[in-house]
Amino acid sequence: MKSRDPQRQEGAGWLFVAPAIIVLGLFLIAPIGMALWVSLSDWSGRGSPISTEVNFVGTENYSALLAEPGLARQDLMISFRNTFYYVIGVVPLQTALALSLAVLVNGRFLRGRTFFRTAFYFPSVVSSVAISLLFLFLFAGSGAINNVLAWFGVNGPNWFQDSRGLIHILGDAVGIWSIADPPGWMTDPTVMGMSFWQWFSGPSVALSAIMMQVIWTTAGTFMLMFLAALQDLPVEVEEAAIVEGANKWQRFMNVTVPHLRPTILLVVTLGFIGTWQVFDQMYVMTQGGPAKTTLTPAYLSYQAAFTNGNWGQGAAIAFILFALIFILTTVQRWLMRDKYEWAQKKADRRLRRQQRRQHRETVNELQRKAQSS
Amino acid sequence: MKIQNRHLPAMFAIGLTTTLALSACGDGFEDDEANGNAEDATSAEGEASLVMLIATSGEAETAAVEAATDAWAEETGNEVEVRVASDMDQELAQGFAGGNPPDIFYLDASQVAQQATTGNLYAYEAEDNDDFFPALRDAFTYDDTQWCAPKDFSTLALQINTEKWEEAGLTDDDIPTTYEELSDVAATLDEGDSAGLVISPETDRVGAFVVGHGGWWLNEDATEPTGTSDEVIAGLEYVQENMEEGHFVHAGDVDAGWGGEAFGTEAAAMTIEGNWIRGAMSSDYPDVDYTVVEMPEGPEGPGTLLFTQCWGVASESEAQAEAVDLVNHLTTPEQQLEFAEAFGVMPSRESATDDYTEAFPEDEAFIAGGDYGRGPINAPDMTQVVADLNSQLEGLRSANIEQMMESFDTNASAVLEQ
Numbered sequence: 001m002k003s004r005d006p007q008r009q010e011g012a013g014w015l016f017v018a019p020a021i022i023v024l025g026l027f028l029i030a031p032i033g034m035a036l037w038v039s040l041s042d043w044s045g046r047g048s049p050i051s052t053e054v055n056f057v058g059t060e061n062y063s064a065l066l067a068e069p070g071l072a073r074q075d076l077m078i079s080f081r082n083t084f085y086y087v088i089g090v091v092p093l094q095t096a097l098a099l100s101l102a103v104l105v106n107g108r109f110l111r112g113r114t115f116f117r118t119a120f121y122f123p124s125v126v127s128s129v130a131i132s133l134l135f136l137f138l139f140a141g142s143g144a145i146n147n148v149l150a151w152f153g154v155n156g157p158n159w160f161q162d163s164r165g166l167i168h169i170l171g172d173a174v175g176i177w178s179i180a181d182p183p184g185w186m187t188d189p190t191v192m193g194m195s196f197w198q199w200f201s202g203p204s205v206a207l208s209a210i211m212m213q214v215i216w217t218t219a220g221t222f223m224l225m226f227l228a229a230l231q232d233l234p235v236e237v238e239e240a241a242i243v244e245g246a247n248k249w250q251r252f253m254n255v256t257v258p259h260l261r262p263t264i265l266l267v268v269t270l271g272f273i274g275t276w277q278v279f280d281q282m283y284v285m286t287q288g289g290p291a292k293t294t295l296t297p298a299y300l301s302y303q304a305a306f307t308n309g310n311w312g313q314g315a316a317i318a319f320i321l322f323a324l325i326f327i328l329t330t331v332q333r334w335l336m337r338d339k340y341e342w343a344q345k346k347a348d349r350r351l352r353r354q355q356r357r358q359h360r361e362t363v364n365e366l367q368r369k370a371q372s373s
Numbered sequence: 374m375k376i377q378n379r380h381l382p383a384m385f386a387i388g389l390t391t392t393l394a395l396s397a398c399g400d401g402f403e404d405d406e407a408n409g410n411a412e413d414a415t416s417a418e419g420e421a422s423l424v425m426l427i428a429t430s431g432e433a434e435t436a437a438v439e440a441a442t443d444a445w446a447e448e449t450g451n452e453v454e455v456r457v458a459s460d461m462d463q464e465l466a467q468g469f470a471g472g473n474p475p476d477i478f479y480l481d482a483s484q485v486a487q488q489a490t491t492g493n494l495y496a497y498e499a500e501d502n503d504d505f506f507p508a509l510r511d512a513f514t515y516d517d518t519q520w521c522a523p524k525d526f527s528t529l530a531l532q533i534n535t536e537k538w539e540e541a542g543l544t545d546d547d548i549p550t551t552y553e554e555l556s557d558v559a560a561t562l563d564e565g566d567s568a569g570l571v572i573s574p575e576t577d578r579v580g581a582f583v584v585g586h587g588g589w590w591l592n593e594d595a596t597e598p599t600g601t602s603d604e605v606i607a608g609l610e611y612v613q614e615n616m617e618e619g620h621f622v623h624a625g626d627v628d629a630g631w632g633g634e635a636f637g638t639e640a641a642a643m644t645i646e647g648n649w650i651r652g653a654m655s656s657d658y659p660d661v662d663y664t665v666v667e668m669p670e671g672p673e674g675p676g677t678l679l680f681t682q683c684w685g686v687a688s689e690s691e692a693q694a695e696a697v698d699l700v701n702h703l704t705t706p707e708q709q710l711e712f713a714e715a716f717g718v719m720p721s722r723e724s725a726t727d728d729y730t731e732a733f734p735e736d737e738a739f740i741a742g743g744d745y746g747r748g749p750i751n752a753p754d755m756t757q758v759v760a761d762l763n764s765q766l767e768g769l770r771s772a773n774i775e776q777m778m779e780s781f782d783t784n785a786s787a788v789l790e791q
Contacts, residue, residue, distance in 0.1 A: 044491045046469050071757055071784045141628025142638075161625030163767065180771055290625070291764045306463045308756045309487050 039315035061316040072313060074193040079295040083276055085203040089211045091271040097219040098267065102226030124220035132284040135213045159209040163291035165201025166208060204293030210281045222267045229263040265336050272332055276325045297321040414693040421692035422452035423699065426475035428461040430716060437715035445702040451695055469493050472689060477696045480521060480685030482512040483749040489515050490753040495686040495693050496520045500701045504722045512748030513683050521683035522700050523721035525712065527647040528679045528742030529581050535662040537562055537642040549669045552585065552611060559620035562642035569620035571632050571641035574766040576759055578645055581678050583608030584747045585671020595752040598785035600778035609774045616770040637661055647680060648739045651717055667738045679746030754788040
């Protein structure tokens, strides 16, 4: 036997990580690999995708979705438009709502704190399907929401049947355009199979109802994260700010929010990813309607595969969505970076480079000296 | 970290092995290519145990199907397990993908072409095939093959709110028999909060008027779209004109999700729905009195749509012969009448029609549609195209019909040419 380091026990090491590798491999790596293969194949949903009957078609599925004019691309672009408005609406509002709720229930002198914490967190615990069904009734044409609106003399829309976009409605109300007869300069040029008029519709009334529901449901989860961070906030810092004469609002903006920065970044990132993947609500409530205004990439992917039997495209949509989320999240993290920390890191790097250069120069000089002597 | 890097290839190897193992699991069923005729039906050795997947309308249907399959199982010594699907499309797709589909299942006519081209179906004919309504046999025929035996069917008819009808001073003689008369009574009945006729603007309703004008979305062989033909345009224009005048309304316009709801809440005096409206009316709006009459005739004769499902048998099934035998048992006129009694479907056999109308005289208008109704679009890959047309039809009132149908034709040719 060769002598070996008694600290290195490879066999045991592998043994210990084996369960994790097997589980991850079986339930994560293999399915992702299979899905990637399906997105590049013409698999028809019959038998195993890895059989001789299934052919490799290269990027055909992707180009049908992104490059060729047709229904596949049109639907994907519609779903991107819808989800874009959905994300823009939901993420800031749910973050702001979660933060305000957290600050409220963090108040040391609030009576019944536990009750409010539980109450605000409650929607996050209930299944989203159950809540969706509830909202379906609340927002029905003759439902509770419209009845309440009627008290104030507002004639509420038939929420889940109304496909008009909010920007369209706003422009119509202000008098810039008429929904029934959109201006020619907006309907004529088309980008990726959709006119400007369609691109700039804003979220439809139906989608807005879903947005309200999602904001209400998820704010509780994120409130919990903010609450945990708030409880880490040292009392001394706040007391110091009080001594300095800062009022409540100044304390919130200059002490609390900077302290919560990492949590805000986390909440916004999670919000971004979650909203781009929205599926449950569309599956339960609208199935993409009315007039495709609640179609989302995740639901479209499901529909392409299970309803239309177009598995390759369904998988391709999933990967396109993944790429989109990845890019957007990277951009968002870069935009929200801590500028001070960023600058510090940059300065550090510059300093190290400088030191290296100096070191090199000194060495060179010494060598030169040694040679010349 | 170091250990991990050094062993990265090993980890990939494990991943690959897993993938291969998974693929090996799926290898067993590629060779038995099933097609065509009863001679090469697979038959189980000894007793067969069949799995049946159904999308049930409720407790009553499940119980009736279970009772019928149990009776067959007892008689033949086989076993049948009835599974209720909560999402039929998805569960069926999972079965086919896993190579272990249910032996026998409900299959909608609009899905037949798709499943047949994929190779998921075992084509068969039930006993006394000519006894099924010809329109139903057509609905399940794709590529010159009838793929399965019709289970039952529904058709569209016109429902009239009796009270509103009488209030407006209309009598039995005024029941519309032509499209002009339908427009006229809709105008008469259109009063205040109550519209004349509520219709869901989708291919599955508006299509009836297209048929009445002698048109259809695709040509006879379902090889080319005919959306821009004069007949189709005329059918859509008829509905659009009436919507413009306000006598026909969209279910969404009167705060309803579908025609039946609008009719039940008395937001409209008439609607066009199928026999499923019976269940909705008796459970949700038992106080609304109504009559059902046949769809009025269009300029090119009577036109209605029919919706139907068949008993699909999987090409992967190991007991096809037994499955077909079970279908024979389930489609006897006696059994079909029992189903009709239990959960209100119409028998697909013509020989059961007389007994059915005798038992359910009020459904005469629905079953009459079996003679002239038109089944759904029967071509593969059309789901997305039809869905797109439906989403455009939602705005039918102010739509540019020519443009809408041109885009339908473009989309449809793209998939039909493949």
